[in-house]
Amino acid sequence: MSMRRAVGLIVLGGLGLLQFLALAVPMAMLLARPPHSLDGISRLMLAGDAPLALGLSVASAIVPGSIAALLLWRLRTWGILAGLLLLPLLVPTTLLTPYSDTSSELLLLITHAGQGLAFGTACGLLSLLGVEPGVLRAAACCGVSPASALRRLLLPMMAPGILAGIMLAATASAGSSIVQALQGIPMSLLTFQTVPPPIWLAAGGLALLVCALFGAALALMRRG
Amino acid sequence: MLTPNDPAAAVATLSQVHTKPRPGQAPLHDVSLTVRRGEIFTLLGTGGAAPSGAATALALFAGFARASAGQVILGGRQMDATPPHRRWIGMVSRTPTLFPHLDVESHARFAPGVTSAQADALLHRLELSAFARRKPATLPPEIQFRVALARALASSPPLLLLESPVVTLPPTASTSIKIMLRALVAETGLAILHATDDAHSSYGFSDRVGVIQSGALRQVGTPQELYDRPASLAVAQAMGPVNRLAGTVVDCEDDIARVRLAGGIIVEGHTAEELHAGEACVIALRPERIAVAAVQADEMGFGALPARLLETVFAGDHTKMRFSLDTRTEHGPELIVSRPSSATAMRSNVVCLAWQPHHAHAFRTEQA
Numbered sequence: 001m002s003m004r005r006a007v008g009l010i011v012l013g014g015l016g017l018l019q020f021l022a023l024a025v026p027m028a029m030l031l032a033r034p035p036h037s038l039d040g041i042s043r044l045m046l047a048g049d050a051p052l053a054l055g056l057s058v059a060s061a062i063v064p065g066s067i068a069a070l071l072l073w074r075l076r077t078w079g080i081l082a083g084l085l086l087l088p089l090l091v092p093t094t095l096l097t098p099y100s101d102t103s104s105e106l107l108l109l110i111t112h113a114g115q116g117l118a119f120g121t122a123c124g125l126l127s128l129l130g131v132e133p134g135v136l137r138a139a140a141c142c143g144v145s146p147a148s149a150l151r152r153l154l155l156p157m158m159a160p161g162i163l164a165g166i167m168l169a170a171t172a173s174a175g176s177s178i179v180q181a182l183q184g185i186p187m188s189l190l191t192f193q194t195v196p197p198p199i200w201l202a203a204g205g206l207a208l209l210v211c212a213l214f215g216a217a218l219a220l221m222r223r224g
Numbered sequence: 225m226l227t228p229n230d231p232a233a234a235v236a237t238l239s240q241v242h243t244k245p246r247p248g249q250a251p252l253h254d255v256s257l258t259v260r261r262g263e264i265f266t267l268l269g270t271g272g273a274a275p276s277g278a279a280t281a282l283a284l285f286a287g288f289a290r291a292s293a294g295q296v297i298l299g300g301r302q303m304d305a306t307p308p309h310r311r312w313i314g315m316v317s318r319t320p321t322l323f324p325h326l327d328v329e330s331h332a333r334f335a336p337g338v339t340s341a342q343a344d345a346l347l348h349r350l351e352l353s354a355f356a357r358r359k360p361a362t363l364p365p366e367i368q369f370r371v372a373l374a375r376a377l378a379s380s381p382p383l384l385l386l387e388s389p390v391v392t393l394p395p396t397a398s399t400s401i402k403i404m405l406r407a408l409v410a411e412t413g414l415a416i417l418h419a420t421d422d423a424h425s426s427y428g429f430s431d432r433v434g435v436i437q438s439g440a441l442r443q444v445g446t447p448q449e450l451y452d453r454p455a456s457l458a459v460a461q462a463m464g465p466v467n468r469l470a471g472t473v474v475d476c477e478d479d480i481a482r483v484r485l486a487g488g489i490i491v492e493g494h495t496a497e498e499l500h501a502g503e504a505c506v507i508a509l510r511p512e513r514i515a516v517a518a519v520q521a522d523e524m525g526f527g528a529l530p531a532r533l534l535e536t537v538f539a540g541d542h543t544k545m546r547f548s549l550d551t552r553t554e555h556g557p558e559l560i561v562s563r564p565s566s567a568t569a570m571r572s573n574v575v576c577l578a579w580q581p582h583h584a585h586a587f588r589t590e591q592a
Contacts, residue, residue: 134321138372140308141286141315142335143379152334156325 016084022114057116057173065120083215127161241294270462277439314376322360388420493584511562
């Protein structure tokens, strides 16, 4: 394995691990200490954290999302790493929304950042799937360095995907934070309170299973 | 002034190169070749569906593959550790791999340091000026191929690596591109290394051809040398249609071998190696080198063989006829004969076939 590929895999693995932790940690914290009051949530939303969450979601879609999409495309590594990075898109919404409306500011931000990363990765990767891998070789044969090829070729080709990722991340984030903050009462709290912890655990396990199946399907696609 | 035969005119050289196996690429085994200034060198891959090694040789020059032994030299400098973008070469791969978001003019200006005037001149030369503002997706395959050429030639590289396009271009388009490239080679001294598995694409285009099979270079020469004097059956087959007659060597004198075919028929063929009586061999014979006459064998002269016409197939500018050398049954050795379509049709099924001994080539069977 070349050094460049190893570095790429380490970066992807790191992002995938962060994505997993972004789901697993809030789940564990919520199970350990569930919120019981609406006051904290309303205060949190109205204090201006919702726009921060939205900004973080968009930023995650742009920077780490684009990097992850580029690495997945370049390394042709669409197995479990892709599954981990896209985890928030695979997990049912009913599992995710309560996390974003809990009494912890950190959990709110982590969840939104993870969702932005997933949208950025998915949209960026989709825009790159139509690009022939040979374009980088063609550019190199013209005397264009890899950095210049990234700037002049890949980023413009990814631009529609990046924009789509931004829009989806912003919409999802606003829908689960700003809108509810304006309403004053997060609807999703009801969902959380009515679902007992064992169900959450089972659902979390199912989410990981979906992730593994998704990774296996992608790996099989690669083999044709 | 450098001439093509001057050693200093070598633009690209592989010297005793070996490579390791990679998916989809044949490893090279002790390949040495030189592409000279102002020369079009075709690497003709053979061996059917298996990779021949021609693409590997191009990848070595481009910097997309590494030699495990030997030297890769471009412009007199060893290039083993030089990244692709610092090699100053042009390359057009099997698929044009154009950039979908750039128009034709932007492709011509893509290489660093190319001015608008240079790009315009190149577009004009490649008859692309009318398409300057068009995006690749809106262009037919022939124009896409020309755009890829413009992008590759914009920085005036001394070497162009050219793979035969996957999409079969119309014959007129292919011919006009070859004529344009030949003119460019004559004017600028550009060297072209062309990889293909179609011998016909080298005729009238290449100065020299190297037949490569299973990663080994089998023979190098002008297209006519390889067509007329192949060193092996593999080379003979790679260069064009050939009849194969299996037999046993009766005797070999000077460079002519007498070979007994099935049914006891004796034929003669030229051989470059010393064959011994009793050895199994194959006679290779081009279809158009066989003379056909509706006469008796003794009327046609020494070496003429009676034959029976089995089938005639019209193929445009020529007609293919299938003969059996056994006039009584249909199980004797068969020969395909090619004649101009304008030739008089055969009125009789029983005819005579004959050929010059130096047009038939005898190869030892294990070599074949």
